[in-house]
Amino acid sequence: MTYNKQELYVETNQKTSLNPVITSIYTADPSAHVWKDGKIYIYASHDMDPARGCDLMDRYHVFSSQDMVNWLDEGEILSSDDVSWGRPEGGFMWAPDCAYKNGTYYFYYPHPSGSNWNDSWKIGVATSKKPASDFKDQGYIPGLGGFALIDPCVLVDEEDSAYMYYGGGSVCLGGELSEDMLSLKNGMTEMEGLEDFHEAAWVFKRKNLYYLTYADNLEDNNRMRYATSENPLGPWTYRGIFLEPTGCSTTHGSVVEFKGQWYLFYHNQAISGEGNLRSVCIDYLEFNEDGTIKTVIQTKEGVSSLGAAPEANPYLKTYPAAEGIVFGGAEIQTLASGQQVVSHLQTEGSYVLINNVDGGEGGRASIELQYATRERLAKVRLYVNDKDYSLLNALSTGGSQEFSRNTNITVNLLPGAINTLKISGGHGEISLNQITVSPLLG
Numbered sequence: 456m457t458y459n460k461q462e463l464y465v466e467t468n469q470k471t472s473l474n475p476v477i478t479s480i481y482t483a484d485p486s487a488h489v490w491k492d493g494k495i496y497i498y499a500s501h502d503m504d505p506a507r508g509c510d511l512m513d514r515y516h517v518f519s520s521q522d523m524v525n526w527l528d529e530g531e532i533l534s535s536d537d538v539s540w541g542r543p544e545g546g547f548m549w550a551p552d553c554a555y556k557n558g559t560y561y562f563y564y565p566h567p568s569g570s571n572w573n574d575s576w577k578i579g580v581a582t583s584k585k586p587a588s589d590f591k592d593q594g595y596i597p598g599l600g601g602f603a604l605i606d607p608c609v610l611v612d613e614e615d616s617a618y619m620y621y622g623g624g625s626v627c628l629g630g631e632l633s634e635d636m637l638s639l640k641n642g643m644t645e646m647e648g649l650e651d652f653h654e655a656a657w658v659f660k661r662k663n664l665y666y667l668t669y670a671d672n673l674e675d676n677n678r679m680r681y682a683t684s685e686n687p688l689g690p691w692t693y694r695g696i697f698l699e700p701t702g703c704s705t706t707h708g709s710v711v712e713f714k715g716q717w718y719l720f721y722h723n724q725a726i727s728g729e730g731n732l733r734s735v736c737i738d739y740l741e742f743n744e745d746g747t748i749k750t751v752i753q754t755k756e757g758v759s760s761l762g763a764a765p766e767a768n769p770y771l772k773t774y775p776a777a778e779g780i781v782f783g784g785a786e787i788q789t790l791a792s793g794q795q796v797v798s799h800l801q802t803e804g805s806y807v808l809i810n811n812v813d814g815g816e817g818g819r820a821s822i823e824l825q826y827a828t829r830e831r832l833a834k835v836r837l838y839v840n841d842k843d844y845s846l847l848n849a850l851s852t853g854g855s856q857e858f859s860r861n862t863n864i865t866v867n868l869l870p871g872a873i874n875t876l877k878i879s880g881g882h883g884e885i886s887l888n889q890i891t892v893s894p895l896l897g
């Protein structure tokens with residue numbers, strides 16, 4: 456399908472999730488899970504902007520929601536700097552997955568162990584008692600990895616049996632994990648019966664039937680196919696294509712039921728137009744009476760809300776941009792309404808400094824920048840206490856004085872009112888009205 460991009464990005468009266476659903480940063484390879492806190496989480500790859508192929512993808516962010524429309528960036532959970540056994544040059548933190556068993560969250564991710572990246576893939580695992588923070592790397596799973604073997608997916612079945620799937624280069628392998636979730640019980644075997652398997656395995660269960668979905672090899676336009684089996688490790692019966700090309704050369708998705716409704720999480724390149732700067736989307740997934748999957752309809756609207764929007768964070772603080780100090784051509788501008796904003800943020804050298812930002816007790820906080828731009832896709836760069844949080848997208852608000860959108864990212868703040876935010880322009884002119892800082896609870 457084709458998007459009318461101008462039309463897509465001026466819409467701000469948000470009644471549905473819209474697609475792409477995550478717009479502030481580029482995200483890909485979404486693995487979605489519903490956990491016991493009643494929320495749904497997306498574990499995604501993070502395409503770094505500007506891209507260099509898929510090389511620079513060096514960190515993971517997690518997103519959570521209770522209504523499918525409002526998504527919270529839970530922040531970065533793991534970066535290649537945290538992986539002591541990993542490729543010395545970093546990068547290449549590709550499509551991950553997460554599983555929960557016996558009170559622990561297991562985050563599985565593919566990462567090369569050597570400079571010769573495509574020959575040296577391993578499947579790393581980090582663990583935490585929380586779904587979206589405090590993950591610590593535990594090393595890689597012995598016996599997994601090698602040339603082009605990526606994209607782990609873990610299914611925790613009834614009675615807590617857990618199965619690992621992964622693959623690449625036309626091979627899909629599966630095997631049972633040991634009780635510790637950090638090793639294999641009996642090794643891996645090839646999944647039989649798949650047609651045109653490329654990568655991106657995902658396994659889910661519905662009505663006692665296992666479904667294995669995956670990306671195929673259609674050149675520059677991968678589609679999602681699937682197969683079914685009565686056994687978690689096959690053999691599989693091929694069933695067909697259920698996601699046509701999204702316009703992006705890669706495809707990768709997950710199928711999840713949340714509050715009685717099935718969804719497909721996938722990615723496209725609708726914001727950037729670039730295959731290595733991808734964005735997560737969500738659409739409905741429906742089954743026929745016989746259990747086969749209907750072709751997913753890709754929409755701009757996304758999916759409807761499943762309930763009330765989350766309540767406002769009681770600890771949020773707002774900082775008017777015009778109370779900051781401007782540099783390099785950025786200006787304090789008084790609008791006809793009397794409102795003061797920072798305008799002319801248009802190059803990396805033009806920026807505003809916001810000092811004395813209160814980090815409360817310290818730790819994760821969502822930073823939301825309320826901006827206006829008439830550019831289709833402007834960008835801002837955010838530094839927090841000199842750490843570069845990279846480029847954030849600023850999609851068109853339809854006018855240079857229409858302060859109707861936020862771009863956001865979750866960062867780490869120091870305790871107390873001692874934090875400094877530096878917000879610079881670049882890639883199109885924007886004006887900034889206010890910065891909201893909301894500490895993440897828990």
Ligand code: FUB
Binds near residue numbers: 509550706707
């Ligand atoms: O995001 C990097 C790689 O691109 C993933 O591991 C593949 O599935 C493809 O989406």
